[in-house]
Amino acid sequence: xxxxxxxxxxxxxxxxxxxxxxxxxxxxxxxxxxxxxxxxxxxxxxxxxxxxxxxxxxxxxxxxxxxxxxxxxxxxxxxxxxxxxxxxxxxxxxxxxxxxxxxxxxxxxxxxxxxxxxxxxxxxxxxxxxxxxxxxxxxxxxxxxxxxxxxxxxxxxxxxxxxxxxxxxxxxxxxxxxxxxxxxxxxxxxxxxxxxxxxxxxxxxxx
Numbered sequence: 736x737x738x739x740x741x742x743x744x745x746x747x748x749x750x751x752x753x754x755x756x757x758x759x760x761x762x763x764x765x766x767x768x769x770x771x772x773x774x775x776x777x778x779x780x781x782x783x784x785x786x787x788x789x790x791x792x793x794x795x796x797x798x799x800x801x802x803x804x805x806x807x808x809x810x811x812x813x814x815x816x817x818x819x820x821x822x823x824x825x826x827x828x829x830x831x832x833x834x835x836x837x838x839x840x841x842x843x844x845x846x847x848x849x850x851x852x853x854x855x856x857x858x859x860x861x862x863x864x865x866x867x868x869x870x871x872x873x874x875x876x877x878x879x880x881x882x883x884x885x886x887x888x889x890x891x892x893x894x895x896x897x898x899x900x901x902x903x904x905x906x907x908x909x910x911x912x913x914x915x916x917x918x919x920x921x922x923x924x925x926x927x928x929x930x931x932x933x934x935x936x937x938x939x940x941x942x
Contacts, residue, residue, distance in 0.1 A: 764807055764830050764832055764836060764841070765837075765840065765841070765844065767807075767830050768807065768841070768844045768846040768847070769844075769846070771805055771846040772846065773845050773846060773848075774845070774846070774847070774848030774925075775804075775805050775846055775848055775916075776804075776805045776806060776807055776846045776847050776848060776849075777799075777802070777804050777805065777806040777807070777847075777848065777849040777850070777851065777912055777915075777916060778806070778807050778808075778841055778842065778847050778849065778850045778851070778867070779795070779799070779806060779807070779808040779809065779850075779851040779852075780808070780809035780836070780838060780850075780851070780852060780858070781809075781811070781851075781852065781853040781872070781874065782852070782853050782855050782857070782858055786811050786812075787811075788902075789812070790902060791902055791903065792810065792812070794902060794903060794904055794905045794908065795808075795903075795905075795908060797905035797908075797909075798903075798904075798905040798906070798907070798908025798909045798912065799829060799908070799909075799912070800829075800909075801905055801906065801908070801909030802908070802909040802912035802913050802916070803828075803909075803913065804828070804849075804912055804913065804916050804917075805828045805829065806828065806829045806830075807829070807830045807832070807836075807841065807847075808829060808830070808831050808832070809832045809833075809834070809835065809836045809838075810831055810832070810833060810834075811833075811834055838858070838861060839861055842861055842862060842865040842867055843865050847865075847867055848867070848868070848916055848925075849867065849868050849869075849870065849912070849915050849916050849921075850862045850867045850868070850869050850870070851869075851870040851872055851912075852869060852870070852871070852872065853872055853873060853874045854871045854872065854873045854874075854879070854881040854882045854885065855881070856881065859881055859885065860935075863891070863928070863931055863932060863935050864932065864935050864936075864939075865932070866928050866929050866931070866932030867928065868891060868892065868893075868915055868921060868924045868925050868928050869885055869891060869892035869893075869928075870892060870893050870894070870895065870911055870912070870915055871885050871886055871892045871893070871894050872894070872895060872903070882894055889927070889931060890923075890924065890927055891924055891927050891928045891931055892924065893911050893914060893915050893920075893921075893924065894911075895907050895908055895911045
């Protein structure tokens, strides 16, 4: 990918730096991450335009719990009457941020060890630049093609199986999360993603 910025040519991924305010849920979740072990937290976010159905939100909440892994979840209810699922039984293993968070800062945090995303190009590049293994959960448009590239081509991501009603069930979510975060296949993905991170870093050098 090549970007023309003020007549200077940059090759490779272009990721904007973010800084957050010293108040609000953004810094609270970062302080929570500071208390977690290295590579121990799964980050789940489906982009600023990605919205799951209420049924899928509930399944994701249960799947996160069944995985037994720590998580940071940016959750967007399907409409203003939607309910963000009750996951208080996670006993401090999870942190839910409503609607939006400073994704680049979160992905850059050493506690993050995995990233469930919709496979959009921005989120994909941000994950690659930070070397975070992915779970590709495509929602629409070209995200399906990106998911195939990540899982079958580059082999730096896993995908969850969808049932006949178009829902990823809680047991499948829990299985894929554990497979990525603590399984042998997940470790292989982590090593390949580290190499890809190095390639991305070299590509960011000004030409």
